[in-house]
Amino acid sequence: MLLEDKFNLKSFGLNLIIRYNFFLKEQPSLLKKTITARRVINTVMIKLEQVNKYYGDLHVLKDITLEFNKGQVTVIIGPSGSGKSTMLYCINRIEKVDSGKILINDMDIFSPSVDISKIRSDIGLVFQNYSLFSHLSVLDNITLAPTTVRKLTKENAEEMAYELLKKVKLEDKVYCYPSQLSGGQQQRIAIIRSLAMEPDALMLDEPTNNLDVDMLKEMLDIIKDLSSMKGMTLIITTHELNFAAEVGDRLIFMHDGKIIEDSTPKEVLFNPQNELTKKFLNQRLDGRFY
Amino acid sequence: MIFGLFDFQVILDNAPELLKGLKTTLILCILGNIISIALGTIIGAARVSNSKLLSNLASAYIEVFRNTPLLVQVYFFFYGMRFEPFLAGLSGLCTYTSAYMAEVIRAGIQSVPEAELKAADALGVSPLNKITKIILPQAFRIILPPMSNQLMNLTKNTSIAYFITIYDITYVFETLSAETFKFFELFVVAALLYMIICWIIAIASFWAERYLYVPGLGSIEVELEH
Numbered sequence: 001m002l003l004e005d006k007f008n009l010k011s012f013g014l015n016l017i018i019r020y021n022f023f024l025k026e027q028p029s030l031l032k033k034t035i036t037a038r039r040v041i042n043t044v045m046i047k048l049e050q051v052n053k054y055y056g057d058l059h060v061l062k063d064i065t066l067e068f069n070k071g072q073v074t075v076i077i078g079p080s081g082s083g084k085s086t087m088l089y090c091i092n093r094i095e096k097v098d099s100g101k102i103l104i105n106d107m108d109i110f111s112p113s114v115d116i117s118k119i120r121s122d123i124g125l126v127f128q129n130y131s132l133f134s135h136l137s138v139l140d141n142i143t144l145a146p147t148t149v150r151k152l153t154k155e156n157a158e159e160m161a162y163e164l165l166k167k168v169k170l171e172d173k174v175y176c177y178p179s180q181l182s183g184g185q186q187q188r189i190a191i192i193r194s195l196a197m198e199p200d201a202l203m204l205d206e207p208t209n210n211l212d213v214d215m216l217k218e219m220l221d222i223i224k225d226l227s228s229m230k231g232m233t234l235i236i237t238t239h240e241l242n243f244a245a246e247v248g249d250r251l252i253f254m255h256d257g258k259i260i261e262d263s264t265p266k267e268v269l270f271n272p273q274n275e276l277t278k279k280f281l282n283q284r285l286d287g288r289f290y
Numbered sequence: 291m292i293f294g295l296f297d298f299q300v301i302l303d304n305a306p307e308l309l310k311g312l313k314t315t316l317i318l319c320i321l322g323n324i325i326s327i328a329l330g331t332i333i334g335a336a337r338v339s340n341s342k343l344l345s346n347l348a349s350a351y352i353e354v355f356r357n358t359p360l361l362v363q364v365y366f367f368f369y370g371m372r373f374e375p376f377l378a379g380l381s382g383l384c385t386y387t388s389a390y391m392a393e394v395i396r397a398g399i400q401s402v403p404e405a406e407l408k409a410a411d412a413l414g415v416s417p418l419n420k421i422t423k424i425i426l427p428q429a430f431r432i433i434l435p436p437m438s439n440q441l442m443n444l445t446k447n448t449s450i451a452y453f454i455t456i457y458d459i460t461y462v463f464e465t466l467s468a469e470t471f472k473f474f475e476l477f478v479v480a481a482l483l484y485m486i487i488c489w490i491i492a493i494a495s496f497w498a499e500r501y502l503y504v505p506g507l508g509s510i511e512v513e514l515e516h
Contacts (some may be wrong), residue, residue, distance in 0.1 A: 092411075092412050094408055116414070118414070119414075120413065124413075125412040127405060127412070131403070131405040131406050132506070133409070133410075133424055133428075134403070134428065135427050140324070143414055144415070144423060145413035146412075148415060148416070148423065149413065149415060179506025180506070194413070
């Protein structure tokens with residue numbers, strides 16, 4: 001069993017290195033830019049203190065204590081049902097916690113005096129299923145929150161929307177409705193809908209789901225652009241290990257509502273400490289289920 | 291008497307009376323529809339609200355007024371509550387139709403995907419804006435066809451006002467035909483008048499549906515036309 005593990009991990013590492021080299025050859029300038037421009041500032045932005053969360057009898061988050069630094073790109077991996085998404089929902093207060101505290105810039109988001117609307121507009125959350133407003137055009141989808149929450153004028157909001165659309169190469173889809181867009185296009189619109197609120201941090205729930213290889217690379221570019229240009233704090237959940245390795249400053253492995261590993265992507269992927277992590281990486285590697 | 295012998299004279303002679311009846315029916319129809327929509331919206335919203343009390347009250351209202359005959363409700367307001375005829379007729383029509391309307395609106399509100407509301411929350415959109423900018427526009431597009439059905443039903447149901455001596459189309463034509471014995475002519479015209487009012491509602495609903503059309507939302511027929 002152990003031998004097999006080792007063998008698999010080795011071939012996995014090889015696979016990763018090949019992919020890395022491929023990526024380097026493809027876009028050397030981009031990678032260089034990322035390496036030079038990324039700077040992690042050591043101030044804590046989001047802090048979870050012994051957070052517990054139940055769905056009925058199901059214990060989804062077990063005593064989670066975590067800190068997310070400003071400007072850091074954190075990737076969370078783990079099997080389905082491990083509580084990754086729930087943790088993001090709790091940080092945005094879409095879901096309530098049962099015990100523990102969540103502090104954002106030293107403010108307890110569950111205290112009644114807090115302006116949740118303000119916090120939510122500072123910390124964007126992009127859902128796995130995109131959830132664009134189906135009755136609004138792409139432009140209206142993007143400008144709805146800036147005009148109603150941030151009280152921007154319609155002109156300013158639209159100007160910003162056009163700018164963002166240009167960045168993700170979707171400026172010709174301004175007047176389309178969500179049902180007329182592909183999954184990848186909807187995904188990008190959902191991301192810039194959150195960016196239009198000019199948040200300090202952005203949480204992406206499974207942004208790589210249902211994306212093909214070309215789309216994956218585009219998504220990678222968008223996320224690298226966000227972290228390097230704007231120095232935005234990013235928290236990303238994903239199933240794509242290569243993707244995680246390429247964008248993350250920090251990799252967290254979650255299992256059954258607990259943090260199992262929390263280190264750099266290199267450490268977690270090539271030198272996992274926990275049996276659960278090894279098992280998970282193996283599954284990912286050859287698609288076998290234990 | 292049937293074809294070729296259609297007596298237009300009796301219609302022309304009694305035109306002022308007929309128009310008076312039409313006016314009463316129209317007033318009853320317009321007021322009834324407006325009040326039913328308003329009442330139905332409030333009760334439908336209460337039905338899906340988080341408050342157990344409101345939701346149960348709304349359920350009770352819907353069960354009572356949807357499961358009793360319209361005539362019984364009208365008689366209840368007329369004989370039981372001793373309302374004026376017009377008020378009794380209007381009340382009966384409104385309670386009956388708003389119970390149905392509440393169910394239509396409840397279904398419309400519940401058809402808005404939960405995920406979109408969560409996305410609105412995540413963007414910091416306030417509850418009021420969530421209702422006015424996301425729930426209502428989407429729900430309205432969904433409920434337009436079943437709602438116009440209810441409006442047309444109410445229009446035809448106004449004829450029940452005849453039983454409590456309201457001077458509406460049916461009442462006028464009934465009394466005139468008893469005087470002139472021109473039953474055929476008079477009731478054909480009465481039926482036509484009701485049809486025209488219903489047509490107007492149907493056409494208005496059709497145009498509203500087309501005007502508000504959004505790809506991926508609303509009825510399939512409209513989608514196919516484009």
